[in-house]
Amino acid sequence: MNIQQTHTLPIFKKTLLGTIIGLACFGVNAVENETDKPEDVEIISVSGMRASSFSSINEKRSEANLVDAVSLKDIGALPDNSIAETLERISGVTADRYKGGASEISIRGLGPFLGMSTINGRAISSGSGNRSVAFSQFPSELVNGVKVYKSQSAELLEGGVSGTVELGTIRPVDYGKERLQAEAKVSYSDYQAKQKGEDGIGHRLSFSYVNSFEIANDQQFGFAIGYAGGENPRPEDSFVGSSTLRPCNSDYAVDGGSNCSFKDSNEAANGGAPEDGDYYFISNMQSYRQMESVEDIDAVITAVQWQPNSDIDINLDAQWSERFFYEDRHDLSFDDGRRKIHNWTVDKNNVLQSYSGETRIGNTNEYRERNEEYKGFGANINWQVTDELNLTADAAYSGTERYQDRTYVRFRSKRKYFNWEKGSNGDFPNITVLDGFGGAPLESFPEDIKSLSFYNDDSEARQYRLDVEDEIKSFKLDANYFIDAPFIKTIRSGIAYSTREHQNYQEARASLKPADIEQALADTEELCSISWPQKDYGDDSKAPFTEWATIDTRCGHDIVTGGEELVADAKSPSDGDVDLTEDITAFYLMANFETEIGDYYLTGNVGARYVKTEITSVGVSQAYTSEVNGEGFYILTPVDGFELQRYDNSFNNLLPSLNMTLEVNDDVELRFAAYKAVSRPDMWFYGAGRDVNIDASDEGYESVEDALDDVTSKGNPNLELLESNNFEFGVNWYFADESMFSIALYHKAFEARIGASNVMDTVTVDGQNYAAEIKNTPTIFDDESDIDGFEVTLMHQFVDLPAPFDGLGFSGSYNYADSDYETPEAGSNIPEEVQVQVEPGNLPGLSEHVANAQLYWEGESAAARIAYKYRSEYLKPFGSNLGQTNRYVEDQKSLDLSLSYNINNNFTVKAQAMNLTEEPALQYRVAPGAYNQVEQSGRTYYVSLRYRM
Template structure:
């Protein structure tokens, strides 16, 4: 055994070179612009008096033909930035926004990519695109997302909206409320993300628009039989009609078809890691795992996954989306609006995996650092060719009916009914062929052994170099000859929210209070899921030979993972999964089990009743105007979670080990929980100068646990094959798939923001914030009873509960936007927008296997040996930098986004720690107006092919890396 003290090789956590260059180039320009902007402040004061109108006074060099001489109508990127600045200035709470008066002008391919250009917001990347959102470096579970003021569902089991479901071409506004106010739907500890579609009467003009974009993915072009091409088409129609005595009616319709691909190349370790005892060498078995107590006592260890796999993917992705609204104003006192959003997304992945399935077997010569991170090890493993066809269908349906009635000159009543539903169904058909001492013809293989020697080594790059004994040719189909396994998995997720609210707004005549808002809301959220598995194994070598020969195919990709430094495997033997299913089973799909009941299923219902009162005030302190609001929101939540308990029976395996199997008999267990939370809030705006605002806010906020984290079921995590030496070994793997008694995470918050608006194109703002938490989460062991072969056994089950520990988060954010209109032409058309957020936190999330564990009966904490993670999604640094140039018919924009490393929990919780390394991306967008109605548009995403790298269960221990490649889009838009 060799132990070498090394440092984990983690990429430089600061700004990458290209981002640093962009930020360094842009910042001095912004600073130079400040004096000139100050000189322009008085000239633009009149324009600022009516922000958001889309017009402004301009120098002669910037004038163009328009409705009035000296006045232009601002469009494109500049108009979007102006509208966003005006929206921020007008709001009472501390907000940042991305808003456009036009349809399809949000400068991004998806809503997620649009949001990550907003100050303090960043995204998690999946399939190369932006998905879940973190605000101010805080994870998505600390945020709340609404669609037209209503909660939205998703198919992942958490409360984070999958923003890829919604086409940015049909969204007009994105607002992030970073402070709470009483009339918001609960808000969140980090904030509220509000997506908005337009109201057709408010749009006040007819618009017919069509756009088609063709995309090219170089990585997809590497796939055999693919050309890397895809497309997306969007059409929208907005109009208004006068219907005489019936008033005014507006209609808005939008549809998009997105038929594209999301190429991905990856190497991934398992989701469970083991701490192996470094003092014991086990040459012919799995390594000896240390316990939590041994690790805490200082026992040397190194961390290994149960398996590791190279994955080649061929994917097709299609989405149909429809957005519609009808707005009717029978009179100037009555406004009725009905809106609908629908998205139907289907995609399929054909996966070819080369799986090293026994990474814990026969480990020798480990080299590791003080954190247990391996840099070298030698071992033996079975090698598997796994072929999979995954199909997923996800359908979103949402909408609502709202009515606003001015009952009198002072009283307005607003009622809203809403519905949101997401259904996701995923079917995975997978086959496995494994290495063996004999090939498919019964001849001895060169190694004459099922297990193949390999060497694992981390070089200078992040990607480990794994060298497989060359006597085993991984491209030879003959060598994958044993242990055929045919597996069908189906996972269904259903999330539904039905809600209603009523609000009364009463305007007061003079005095300190100018308005009082009173409202109530009731909602019912349901979440249920099931995971079903049909698994068949067979050992007839003649059948294996026949199917193997019939279902071979060449490796489906060229240049696989050639960009990953250190990767040494670029192809292997692959098979057609559907052919294998037909060969072994005589059918492409055997279907699911008749009975899909399982202890792992979740059935959660959450009922919420909330009420609020809020006062809006205007006053003056000396000569300084002050305005704002204060109020309180009371939220009562009742959770009912139903789970199943199954009896277990012992199965004696031929090798003397045992397995556990469910008996098929179930008992329903119902767990209920209730909480009431009071959320006061105060917002104040001081107008220090006509264009300088100071905002102060204090409030209490809550973030609910994910619906999937409230399950009452139990999951039995067995190693591959389910082989154990004793009942105690097997039963120790039972963990809760949720904790219904979890309460919302609460925080007290204080924010301050100083904002300068020198002209409609510019803003310089800085904010500081502090959040104090109670009720974090900590693993606990709770004794539960299970019936095994008629005998009741008490087992400690790992769960999660609220902690009494106090945590805090503090940080600051800076944002600057400026257009250099004072420079001589053509530089006067250049603009920049920069934002940066820094956050610091002492929040702790413990590893479920090797972190601290709390015993609720004794009140004692059993210390673990792995350092805890921070808040899920917490990044210390978040930076967005944009440079744009618009002149005449031409528009160009470059967007840089950087996010430092963060912990990302698995959906449902109760799992080991997973970290995403810091990463940066660069996107480009350009357009040219060919005519007044036709424009040509180009976009490039992930221009420099930035990979996503994850570590587990400590930083520096590589679990997975993904390469997505850049994507290019070229399109034409027709606007009438």
């Protein structure tokens, strides 16, 4: 019996109008007056690509500080599909690719760990355990400005070693006119079109309205409101390996055994230590994955601005978004990845090229839903007290809630022998199942796996639940005093306070195996089978299998559990929970200066920011009781209840800064910046839980301390910030009215690094504290390291060419970053003697090479742009687990095309093609070629019609 699967997305559109009206009262944009803080802004006005280039160059010439930006004249003017894609237009900015699109942002090739993101000058909450921002929650249609501060100054929120990304929203009165805009966009994904019953079509709708007017007694009032939402398919064909990796040197045909081993007695050791002989890295399991995935997003941004007189400016702002996505996964898994490995070959890095083994084959199905809601609002009051004194007060809230449910059911076959060969150029590995040990290919296997009855050895159902809550409340008071002295023109000072409450509940799991496996299998096959969900699976990756038995996951889950509800309660106490409160108090003092040195004009600012951080972390540990058995040995027994442990920590940082711009002549300017900056460890590293592993097979211990010999850390509340000293020198040459060449050299010196170590701490048993070594504890090491790099930017408009070629333009940038920072291999399943042989990783997120280039043409009514983006490989850690192997993302490339045509003054039609070269997303561990993830998502096309009044 085949059943038709359905996917349910959240019901939102019916209440959209009411939600927008309700949010409208909050308003948007509490950004400080731009005249208060001069910035070295590279403006890209997207009303036209040529105007974009011209505006960018003019701003770079006139401002003193180190900032690049995309600044828009109109809300909704951004042409990109996400803010992350917009940011990639800026020199040195690149994104991590996720599900075929841009996600986390890196500045100058330095990962999100070293960056900071704000909206209207305020920190943004996160739905994960790290501090990176999901930019897709701020639709590009509703944001009218993006800045990247590449150097720090005293008034900026701390946290941006690589830079600070600042999102800005519209101020209606300052905008000064009425504007109505609406856009309908249709997308086509060729991979979504492969899905059964799907046409590959997605959609996105947006509208915005801005107006301002004069009310009684010359008061100015304005408001803005915007909505963007739609459905975005994100399907993938992929091959994935488990997160666990270990070395082995055994050959089953020679050494015997079952699971592979790493011993000096194995033949490959040649009578010596195993690490001195040949060996291979191998994962616990691997899977071919067919998956359908759809993301649904709705977002609203509102603004209210009121100027009761010429001295007071009041802004209220609110942002709301809800993102929902589902993934429907069907895996053909080879579950016994290390069993009876033989006939293996490796390359010089011990990466497997081919081998044979024995495994059970799994039919693994998972339906995953994630919902994430973001709420942000704030109030900002600017008061011109006197001609010399200006005060600004700002209060804000930012909150994110995320939950994720995973429904899982698996059936497995009896064991089969197989041959494995590594794929080339990112292709999937080729697996051939055999009719026995050393046998011939099992010809019936491709057909066997299409029937669920083949997977008749065991089955299991699971339910998972994950919850994250993150809230930031903040207040700032700033003063700007104009003194107009010969050197110093203004003095700025301010105080800021924020409190962050972060609850990251460890994913909970409940599982059940059926009492009657055969009956559960038969019922599932009869009641839950579905036809193969797509066509042409694995065509772009040379997959050896193009189809296998598939079921409705939730139906199969109910059959295996016999209708029993599996409850996974993420909020029940767990040692992996993170319960963090982070209070930050900051004070700054800064002077803006202007002067002439001979024929040269010098501008800039100098100041310092003092930051005090207070950490409170509450950890959960399983409660134990101890007793002495008849032989006089101690036995530790878990009991109902948990031990709560509270840790408090506080520390201070002083961050001086200097930014200068010197005009050498009309065409050349020099820039210099020197500043101290900090990066905050991710929230999940501040967990205070302890996992006490008691060996149940042990007959007892000589003391309680001996019983506590395997305690693993779930975080470290005593972590402090990573400081760096930063220097930058740049030259800008404006060699024509619409052309510019710039080069910037930078140096960043770190005084420490984060890694894992074993530390001494206490564990409570029977209410008494015992000393214990806590393994895998996040630690700040006093290891110095440097980053040296340079950034080159070229912008040129070919105005001297005859029409229509005078509409041609080019912009491009290249960034090089080199660092001696080391992230040693620390996989918990890799012995230390092997870890030291593995080349260490660099700074997480660091790409040595980053480049982007765009060639465009713009006429009176039509425009075209082709853009190329490149990012070299970088280290991408597995979340908070520092005991996992180093994971790397291979070089990422993207070629995109966009076209537009203005039908008249009101209507514009646009078309885009993304990932034209169909680049796969590749990840490997330990050494190049040891792929643990290969993803293909194909091309995506967009067509839209925009109305603007």
